[in-house]
Amino acid sequence: MLDNLTSKLNKLTTDVKQTTHSLIDDASRVVDRAFDKHICIGVTGFSGSGKSTFITSLIHQLRYSNEAGLASFLAARDQRILEVNLLSSQGFDLFDYQAGITALSSKPPQWPQPTQSLSSAIVQIVYKRNSAFKRVLGETSTFNIEIRDYPGEWLLDLPLIGQNYLNWCFDQTDLTKQAVRKQLLGDLFQHLHAINPFDVMDESQIDQLYQRFKFFLKQSKEQGLTLIQPGRMLLEDKHHQAVPFFPLLGLHNYDKDALANANDKSIYKVMSQRYQDYIDVLVKPFNKHFFDDIDRQVVLIDALKVISGGKDNFDDMMLAQSRVMDCYKYGSLNALQKLFTTKIERILFIASKPDRVLASQHENLRSLVNDIIIRTCSQKLRNSIRIDTESACSIRCTQEVNDLLRVTNAEGKRGVVDPILIPDHIPTEAEWAALPYWIPEVLQPPEIDGLVNGARLPSIRMDKVLTFLLGDKF
Numbered sequence: 001m002l003d004n005l006t007s008k009l010n011k012l013t014t015d016v017k018q019t020t021h022s023l024i025d026d027a028s029r030v031v032d033r034a035f036d037k038h039i040c041i042g043v044t045g046f047s048g049s050g051k052s053t054f055i056t057s058l059i060h061q062l063r064y065s066n067e068a069g070l071a072s073f074l075a076a077r078d079q080r081i082l083e084v085n086l087l088s089s090q091g092f093d094l095f096d097y098q099a100g101i102t103a104l105s106s107k108p109p110q111w112p113q114p115t116q117s118l119s120s121a122i123v124q125i126v127y128k129r130n131s132a133f134k135r136v137l138g139e140t141s142t143f144n145i146e147i148r149d150y151p152g153e154w155l156l157d158l159p160l161i162g163q164n165y166l167n168w169c170f171d172q173t174d175l176t177k178q179a180v181r182k183q184l185l186g187d188l189f190q191h192l193h194a195i196n197p198f199d200v201m202d203e204s205q206i207d208q209l210y211q212r213f214k215f216f217l218k219q220s221k222e223q224g225l226t227l228i229q230p231g232r233m234l235l236e237d238k239h240h241q242a243v244p245f246f247p248l249l250g251l252h253n254y255d256k257d258a259l260a261n262a263n264d265k266s267i268y269k270v271m272s273q274r275y276q277d278y279i280d281v282l283v284k285p286f287n288k289h290f291f292d293d294i295d296r297q298v299v300l301i302d303a304l305k306v307i308s309g310g311k312d313n314f315d316d317m318m319l320a321q322s323r324v325m326d327c328y329k330y331g332s333l334n335a336l337q338k339l340f341t342t343k344i345e346r347i348l349f350i351a352s353k354p355d356r357v358l359a360s361q362h363e364n365l366r367s368l369v370n371d372i373i374i375r376t377c378s379q380k381l382r383n384s385i386r387i388d389t390e391s392a393c394s395i396r397c398t399q400e401v402n403d404l405l406r407v408t409n410a411e412g413k414r415g416v417v418d419p420i421l422i423p424d425h426i427p428t429e430a431e432w433a434a435l436p437y438w439i440p441e442v443l444q445p446p447e448i449d450g451l452v453n454g455a456r457l458p459s460i461r462m463d464k465v466l467t468f469l470l471g472d473k474f
C-alpha cells in the first residue's frame with residue numbers, strides 16, 4: 001500500500017517538473033497538497049452575497065499586502081510576502097480579477113460583473129519563512145492558494161441531488177403554501193396543479209409553461225426569496241442551459257406506483273427524465289468540484305439584506321441555508337479520495353457588507369450570523385469542522401461621521417443614512433413585529449486613485465479573514 005502511494009507520488013513529481021509556470025495542473029496540485037503547499041478555498045454564498053467582490057478584494061490584499069494594512073495577518077504585517085503571481089488552474093476559466101479591478105477603477109467606479117460560470121484563480125505566494133524553520137528548510141518558500149468562484153444560483157441545485165423528481169414536486173407544492181409564492185405564481189399555480197401526469201403534452205405547450213415558470217423564479221428572486229430551484233433557470237448562461245422542465249403541483253392526488261409505471265411519453269415521465277438529466281449533466285459535476293477539492297470554505301451571508309426583508313424572506317433564507325448545509329453529509333469524500341485530498345476542514349461564515357451599518361452594530365451582525373449557523377448547521381457538522389463567524393467587508397463604501405454613515409448611492413448621489421440597529425439574534429415573533437422593513441441601498445464603490453497599481457482597497461477585518469484561512473500556513 002505504502003509502496004503504491006510512494007510510486008504514485010514519484011510519478012506525480014515527475015509530471016510536475018513538466019508543467020509550465022503559468023498553469024497549475026491536476027498532478028502538481030495533488031503533490032503540492034501532499035506537501036502542504038497548496039490549499040483550495042471555496043467561496044460560497046447565495047447570489048448577491050458578495051462572493052466575486054470578496055475574491056477580488058482578497059486577491060488584491062494579498063498581491064499588495066505591504067500596502068494593505070493587514071495588521072493581524074502576521075505574514076503581511078512582518079512583510080514576509082515577497083512575490084505574488086496569479087495563475088490559472090487546469091480545467092477552469094481564470095477568475096477575472098483584472099476585470100474586477102478595472103471596473104472598480106472606472107469613473108464612476110463600478111462593481112465587478114455578476115458571475116455566469118465557474119472560475120478559479122491560483123494566488124502563488126513566494127514568502128520568507130519564519131526564522132524557526134529557515135535554517136532547516138531554506139530562506140524562502142512558495143505556497144499556492146486556489147480560490148473558486150461560481151454563480152450563487154448553482155448552490156441551491158446541490159440539494160436536488162438527494163431528491164427525485166416526485167419528491168421535488170411535493171416539496172415545490174409545499175413551498176407554494178407561502179403567501180408570497182402563491183401570489184407570485186398567480187394562475188400558473190392552477191395550471192401546474194391541474195395537469196394530469198399521465199397525459200401527453202406537446203413541446204410548444206411545455207415551452208410555454210416553462211417560460212412562465214422561469215418568469216416566476218425570476219420574480220421570486222426580485223422579491224427577496226432565496227430558496228429558488230432550479231438555480232440555473234435564473235441565469236442566461238448559453239453553455240449551461242437547462243432543458244425545459246417544471247414541477248407538477250398536483251401529484252399528491254395520484255398513486256406513486258401508478259406514476260412510476262406511467263408511459264414514457266407521459267408528461268410525468270418526460271419531466272422526470274429532464275429533471276434527472278439536469279442533475280446528471282449540470283449539478284453533479286459542480287457537486288464534485290464543490291466537495292472533492294476544497295479544503296477550507298468561506299460562506300458569505302448578507303444578513304442585513306435578509307433581516308431587512310421581513311420574516312417571510314428571512315425564513316426562506318433559513319430553509320435554503322439548512323438545505324445547503326445538509327448537503328455536506330453526502331458531499332463528503334470516499335476513503336480512496338481521502339488519501340490524496342483533504343476534506344473541508346474549516347468554514348468561516350462571514351456577515352458580508354457590514355459597512356452599511358455603524359461600527360457599533362458589526363458585532364451584532366456577526367452574532368446574528370452565528371445564530372443563523374447554530375440553527376441551520378447540524379451539531380454533527382459543527383463538531384466535526386472548525387467553524388467560525390466574522391463580520392468582514394471586502395470593499396468599504398461608507399464613512400462614519402458622528403454616528404451617521406456618509407454614502408454615495410448607485411446613481412452617484414451623496415448623502416447620509418440614518419443608523420439602523422441590528423438584532424444580535426434571530427428575532428422572536430414579537431421582535432419581528434417591531435422591526436422596520438427597509439431595503440438597504442446599493443452603494444457606489446469608493447473612488448481610489450492608483451488601484452490598478454496596487455493602491456489600498458479599503459476593507460474591514462479582511463486581515464482576520466486571512467488569518468483564519470491561512471494563518472497556520474506561513
Ligand SMILES: Nc1nc2c(ncn2[C@@H]2O[C@H](COP(=O)(O)OP(=O)(O)O)[C@@H](O)[C@H]2O)c(=O)[nH]1
Nearest residue numbers: 047048049050051052053111353393394395397
Ligand atoms: N457596501 C458594500 N456592497 C458590496 C460589497 N461587496 C459587494 N457589494 C454589493 O453586492 C453586490 C453583489 O456582489 P457580488 O460580489 O457580485 O456578489 P456574488 O453574486 O455573491 O458574487 C455588488 O454588486 C455590490 O452592490 C461590500 O463589501 N460593501
Ligand SMILES: [Mg+2]
Nearest residue numbers: 051052114115
Ligand atoms: Mg459572483
